[in-house]
Amino acid sequence: MYSVDRVRTxxxxxxxxxxxxxxxxxxxxxxxVPLILGMPFLREAQxxxxxxxxxxSFPSESSTIESVFWIGTPHNRMKCNLDGRNAVAVAxxxxxxxxxxxxxxxxxxxxxxxxxxxxxxxxxxxxxQADTVxxxxxxNLTLDWRRPATMTLEELHPDHSAAGAGxxxxxxSLDHETAQDAGATFSAVFDVLPSLPCDVLLGRDxxxxxxxxxxxxxxxxxxxxxxxxxxNFTRSLGHIDKFLRWIRGDLGQSGSELEDEKMHxxxxxxxxxxxxxxxVELGRLxxxxxxxxxxxRKKIVKDWQNRHGSCRFCNSVxxxx
Numbered sequence: 001m002y003s004v005d006r007v008r009t010x011x012x013x014x015x016x017x018x019x020x021x022x023x024x025x026x027x028x029x030x031x032x033v034p035l036i037l038g039m040p041f042l043r044e045a046q047x048x049x050x051x052x053x054x055x056x057s058f059p060s061e062s063s064t065i066e067s068v069f070w071i072g073t074p075h076n077r078m079k080c081n082l083d084g085r086n087a088v089a090v091a092x093x094x095x096x097x098x099x100x101x102x103x104x105x106x107x108x109x110x111x112x113x114x115x116x117x118x119x120x121x122x123x124x125x126x127x128x129q130a131d132t133v134x135x136x137x138x139x140n141l142t143l144d145w146r147r148p149a150t151m152t153l154e155e156l157h158p159d160h161s162a163a164g165a166g167x168x169x170x171x172x173s174l175d176h177e178t179a180q181d182a183g184a185t186f187s188a189v190f191d192v193l194p195s196l197p198c199d200v201l202l203g204r205d206x207x208x209x210x211x212x213x214x215x216x217x218x219x220x221x222x223x224x225x226x227x228x229x230x231x232n233f234t235r236s237l238g239h240i241d242k243f244l245r246w247i248r249g250d251l252g253q254s255g256s257e258l259e260d261e262k263m264h265x266x267x268x269x270x271x272x273x274x275x276x277x278x279x280v281e282l283g284r285l286x287x288x289x290x291x292x293x294x295x296x297r298k299k300i301v302k303d304w305q306n307r308h309g310s311c312r313f314c315n316s317v318x319x320x321x
Contacts, residue, residue, distance in 0.1 A: 004029050011041070018045055036094070078202065081142040083110070087200050095203035097122070100136050100190035104199040110136045111265065112192055120191060132191040139272040140185045143210065186210060186279060187272040209283040264313045271304050 003026035012020040023041060078091045085108045097120075105112055114134040123129050188206060278297045285293055 089200040099201040101196035102194040136190045187276040209279040
């Protein structure tokens with residue numbers, strides 16, 4: 001896209017001790033929001049690291065469409081692993097959603113949920129819009145952890161609690177050093193976009209839940225990446241009747257191995273989606289609300305482990321190398 005003009009004016013953040021500073025703003029003919037702050041400014045003001053308290057959410061009713069404020073060529077890059085597949089993702093705090101290109105999803109063999117109800121329309125920074133073709137749920141997403149996160153691992157990854165059991169003085173979760181070595185894992189939902197100019201894009205809510213900008217502080221950044229937007233979010237996935245059938249334990253009575261495996265995958269995706277939603281909420285909660293939500297997450301993980309301890313599908317695909 002091309003800007004129609006530019007203007008230079010003073011910028012002062014509310015509740016910030018930084019002095020007002022003159023910044024250039026490029027004027028877009030169809031920008032969907034009044035103002036977009038770029039990565040150089042946010043980096044200098046430490047908005048994504050030490051001063052995340054300055055970020056505020058817009059009310060969900062302010063928009064009925066998710067936004068992806070991709071402008072120029074964002075240079076933030078982050079190494080990650082998606083269900084055993086290595087990838088280099090674009091880090092875009094201005095995106096309401098995580099995105100995956102259709103070509104990448106096909107090349108790497110990701111299962112794409114193409115049902116109409118999970119598709120959505122996205123709005124970009126220049127006002128243009130595009131439709132997604134489906135969703136991919138990643139059960140195990142590992143970041144390139146370079147130093148311990150500022151959030152505790154019990155907040156981010158309580159389902160690894162068994163790994164720290166039996167060690168004197170250890171908590172019920174992995175400690176920071178162990179997590180740094182092992183690589184903490186998360187679940188994430190990716191909307192699939194055919195026209196995405198990169199393989200994977202990680203959005204705002206993922207960074208809010210994982211504190212990735214503090215975890216990976218040495219990522220290269222560029223002046224073209226534009227950030228700052230918070231609107232609404234996604235909806236649930238999965239066939240409820242099949243998922244309930246899986247809960248009742250009559251999955252093995254279908255008489256079809258292929259159908260059994262398909263329903264198993266749907267149940268696994270549903271579980272991953274629930275954990276991902278909780279991970280996002282944990283980054284915004286505190287006090288008893290956070291403790292209660294952590295309890296919900298632990299229960300989901302424990303219930304799954306109890307049901308699938310001897311599952312032939314889980315044991316056939318989850319063998320350690």
